[in-house]
Amino acid sequence: MPSDHRNATLSPPARMLRHALSVLLFLFAALAAQPLAAQAVAPRDDAVQAQAGAMVAAANPHATEAGVAMLEAGGSAIDAAIAAQLVLGLVEPQSSGIGGGAFLLHHDPDSGETQAYDGRETAPLAATADQFLTENGTPLGFWDAVPGGLSVGAPGVLRMLELAHANHGKLAWARLFEPAIALAESGFPVSPRLHALIARDRLLPKFPAAAAYFYTPAGNPLPVGTILRNPAYAETLRRIAAEGADAFYEGEIAADIVAAVQAASINPGRLTQADLAAYQAVVRAPLCRRYRAWRVCGMPPPTSGGVAVLQMLSLLEPHDLGAATPNDPRTLHLLAEAGKLAFADRNAFLADPDFVEIPVAQLLDPDYLNARAALIDPQRALSEAEPGLERRNGTWVQVEPPSTSHLSVVDAEGQAVSMTSSIENAFGSRLMVRGFLLNNQLTDFAFVPEVEGRPVANRVEPGKRPRSSMSPTLVFDSGGALEMAIGSPGGSRIIGYVVRAVTGVLDHGLSVQAAIDLPHAVNRNGPTDLESGTAAAGSKAALEALGHVVRETELTSGLHGIRVLPDGSLEGGADPRREGVALPASVQP
Template sequence: MAHRFLLLLLLALAPLCLDAAPASARSGKLAAGMVAAANPRAAEAGMAILRQGGSAMDAAVAIQAMLGLVEPQSSGIGGGAFLLYWDAAAQKLHAYDGRETAPAADSPDQFLHADGTPMDFYEAVVGGLAVGVPGVPRLLELAHRNHGKLPWAGLFQPAIALAREGFQVSPRLAMEIAEDPYLNRFDTPKTYFYRPDGSPKQAGDRLVNEPYAETLEALAGGGADAFYKGRIAEDIVKTVRAAPGDPGRMTAADLAGYQARERDPLCSGYRSYKVCGMPPPTSGGIAVLQMLGILENFQLGKEAPNSLDAVHLMAEAGRLAFADRNAYVADSDFVPVPVARLLDKTYLRKRAALVERSHSLGVAEPGQIKQKAAVTRQYEPPSTTHFVVVDAAGNVVSMTSSVENAFGSRLMVDGFILNNQLTDFSFVPQVDEVAVANRVEPGKRPRSSMSPTIVFDDEGRFFAATGSPGGSAIIGYVLQDLIALIDWHLTAQQAVALPHVVNRNGVTDLEAGTALSGDVQALTARGHEVRLRPLVSGLHTIRRVEGVYDGGADPRREGVVLAE
């Protein structure tokens, strides 16, 4: 753990620099566009598409294909995603759900032992049982069909070429390989990520991924059907069902029947801005908007960035939002989610009235929206990726994508990692004879915390797009970024670099090694239980101010902003 923390600090202080890529960029008028992504290779792949006249959605396909190669621990075509798309010409915001689904044979008790006790988290993660039907290929195809300009097949060529040519392992990827105790459990990832002597590959080692190139060629030529039907689908099913010790229940029919969905985005006012996010099955959109609705009752603009009072108020808003999230939010196709009530301004004013500046409210109770609700918490490890694209026409993509835990299920097939997203369901299906909203059900999408966000000013113009990896801490990271941009008028780069405070209705986590360490005593005096720990966000943000685009890449990871 000490090794990991030290390397995280080094990454924060010295972000990876390839091809002289800047950590942030600014342009009066974008000739091609702007990309903020978690890896320089991925950002460049997106920019190459924009230079060809592609739309933001075209670039997003190329970025995700590349991230699945160079950042496989975080996202890829074996995982799921949520995507917001701002169509500048039509002045319309679209929301796309590519979240994984539970196979038809799955059941509410599948993460319980025979005696009824829940599995340990990693007991459930590693292997086939936690693999959900991947959603990324269908999501990309659906969104590209609606918003793409360039031919689908050409968007995969940068990643195909690099997969065959090979690329150097980055410091962060090397750290994740070295720190993971499960990745070498299965032959395919062991062969790929480890040296012949069994030691983990190091930063600078070369990775060549011919199977991934072949998979992308199949996608390029046959569309998403090439993934969900035929050879690749057969390989996925065989790998999942034959996983040693923890086989899954996925079938060819589960893959063939998967559908990405276009949903109605969630939007609410904050100050003079309109903030928009994703609806369920992610809890991110609701929780971020709830926290903003609570904090709107306080004059945060008069507080210095991350002052003691600001930190206290953000933590208290987090307690209240997570209390509601843990009780009420799940896949709305299966469970009635009281979205309108949760975002009602009168309700949020009542929740805000529970907040006192002088003392923490402690563990918050969910609001009385339903007569009975089963409250559960589920561990969400801090993996995932986020990227933002703006094209020359002003179209915007804000996309969060994930395989859930680092390296997902640790199963690898045809060059890509398979997710473990089903562990985002509650392991316990009922509490006190009340069904848990986020229990496992066949075909259901597990609750997420992914929070891609797009903000508009008081004239309806695009103002900012942001999002982050980080498990359930994503919600706090995005909330803080929005406050920094709107209330504190920081640049995108200043906003993503702020030290983090996160409260998920329990401990108040402060980012270790930052100025927030000095707040521990004062917050403790206000009744907070405080913990100093690494909070490794991966925020990527683009904002527009008076016609100038301003990008920020989180210094805690390897991301960059590119623009022309």
């Protein structure tokens, strides 16, 4: 987009109106969703739907507005995603940030090319397969392994964003940092969600840098509405804006990261400056497969999300989902059964493809999936599903807490970004350095390296990327044009959340917001989890009659999506369970 499109911005009154709208949506989300409590989700379809030539949907209004500002300054979808992510690391520090990693799908309609950017963290070269085992050989408890330095991998998000910007950016790199720097200096009000997460976290107060930032001098969690400033983060971003990602992976910032990891008072870690300097983001080929009249694309391993989402959709394809309502027990039963079969394969085979041979082509082979789909009985639930291919590896399922963040962007030229980013657990390792938190992504590895004499595919190895469930997704129509960008946080339940939203739009004809609002039903090859306090929970008895073991539980997704309508205008959706918004940008193609 040429620079003279900077004139295609909103007038000051219109800009003020849009900002007021985003603030109102933020307050509605914070008060209505209350994601930390088990209660019914308050749909907000009318509030979030919008039509425009460009749009950003992200997990916080400040981040959404930063992305919109880049679009209105003539920036690309990648530019908007970078600006939004840098703000998310400030206002939603529990979920993502420059101390973590990400997966990003980018589509360019001019070339027709879709690329998958892998910014997943890597294990230190000093990592060992037994590092999460106790002295007597038993696995550490998850919450014993999370805090401190041992769980920290080399962060990947900045290298990934820099690579994507080099390929698809239009604005200067430094320009993308301006909104986050300004907000870090002026401050932002602590949201109800951030306050509640600080208040319930038992590990955060044990780390002095984080405690000084998130708590009052008396040791109380910062109250809602407190203006929180982060000059250290602003200074870190200034360095990276001026010098590029090298300023993070080498020199003083890298030295401080390593010092915090190795000198952690709990679980000192093994990360070195050499590990940071050696980190590389990777461009991979996306995984794409037909689903009915559409083509769906996702991320390849080391995330399991792309394979599992595509498998679930293929397993559902023989069934007419649109013949029943989205919350009908018949619909929820089919979603659960597809989840069981997909997770059986996920747990057995998926890991970092640079370390483990992964049968991706076989797992997505149409004949294989047809045979797997035949195992689904509309009248009876499967017991625990077995993998469909010969097992070469041991299976060990690791805890994957529901943190993380997702954003979607479509620019005026039709370029699209679907990006999921994470520091893994809420507040990551709890180690804070120069205004940002470090990840605990190494706990996404299997703690047990071998089961029944077979190596676990997702075991810890030096330089390896831990398996993920992040599932940024792009959907294309029968002519190859972009129809939807969507994704979610939520640990291993991300896969089910994304499939639920995609089928809500494609099979049930819902708007992207209405599909995001749908109550969740997720099965990861175990109990069928129904979102408590919702219409899905009302199907508990019917599902139990089919043989499901049912749990009602809090299912806090964070779906953020954009759909391209037939007339070319855009429709945005933001998850009412969190505090994000979708906003249009005033630009011209």
